[in-house]
Amino acid sequence: MPRAVLSDAVAEPLMREFDEVFREHAALVFGTACEVTGKKEDAEDVVQTVFLRLLRRGLPPDFQRNPKSYLYRAGVNESLNIIRSRRRHPMETLEDSESPATPHDTRSHEIIHRKLYEAIAELHPVSAEAVILRYVHDFSDAEIAKLLGTSRVTVAVRLHRARVHLKKLLRASIAEEL
Numbered sequence: 001m002p003r004a005v006l007s008d009a010v011a012e013p014l015m016r017e018f019d020e021v022f023r024e025h026a027a028l029v030f031g032t033a034c035e036v037t038g039k040k041e042d043a044e045d046v047v048q049t050v051f052l053r054l055l056r057r058g059l060p061p062d063f064q065r066n067p068k069s070y071l072y073r074a075g076v077n078e079s080l081n082i083i084r085s086r087r088r089h090p091m092e093t094l095e096d097s098e099s100p101a102t103p104h105d106t107r108s109h110e111i112i113h114r115k116l117y118e119a120i121a122e123l124h125p126v127s128a129e130a131v132i133l134r135y136v137h138d139f140s141d142a143e144i145a146k147l148l149g150t151s152r153v154t155v156a157v158r159l160h161r162a163r164v165h166l167k168k169l170l171r172a173s174i175a176e177e178l
Contacts (some may be wrong), residue, residue, distance in 0.1 A: 017059075021067060022051055027076035028068065035136045036079035038113055046082065050074045069147045076129045077150070083121040119169035127162040130155055 026047055027061040033046035050071065054063070063070040120128050129148065141159070145152045 010038055018051075018055055021054075021059075021071075025071045026051070027065060029071050032072060032075040032132070033079045034142075035130060036076060036117055037082055038110075038117065042079070042082050046075055046078045049078050053069075066147075066149070069149065072133075072147065076132055077125055080121045080125065080128055083117050087118055087121070115170060115173045116166075119166050119173060122169055123162055123165060127158050127165075130158050131162045131166070134159055 029050050030043050030047050031042035034040060037043055037046070053074075054071075060070075120131055123131065126148065130144055133144045133147065136143070139147070141152045142157045144155045148155070
């Protein structure tokens with residue numbers, strides 16, 4: 001099947017635009033992915049995946065309206081996909097196994113962090129985004145509403161419902177650990 005080839009006159013401006021978008025927003029996607037996945041390596045994978053998809057598919061209309069919001073959402077969604085994948089295909093690594101050199105408090109913190117993000121991955125994607133924006137990035141309800149293109153009241157309700165759901169998920173998850 002023949003592939004369409006873009007002329008240099010068309011490809012060059014598109015690559016410059018893509019390069020500019022990458023330089024402006026890669027740090028946002030990386031930081032978000034780092035917070036969600038808890039691992040630098042996974043965050044690097046998220047950045048690569050998000051921008052490769054964008055490069056392959058072109059710039060969608062949602063992107064044109066608000067690139068920061070679009071890329072933030074893409075970063076959160078891909079990060080949550082990685083967490084879901086980890087849960088479906090658990091694999092113990094050297095850093096996951098407890099060693100005598102690892103203090104108990106640090107290990108407990110890592111377990112709580114992992115359980116929290118596994119629970120966030122169970123939320124509806126828009127609710128997960130709102131939770132991460134509020135409690136990880138410390139955005140106000142109004143800032144979240146603007147970024148997600150919704151009302152402040154909708155964000156407040158979504159956050160309340162997400163917290164209730166997270167409490168249930170975490171209680172069940174912690175009960176399994178005991």
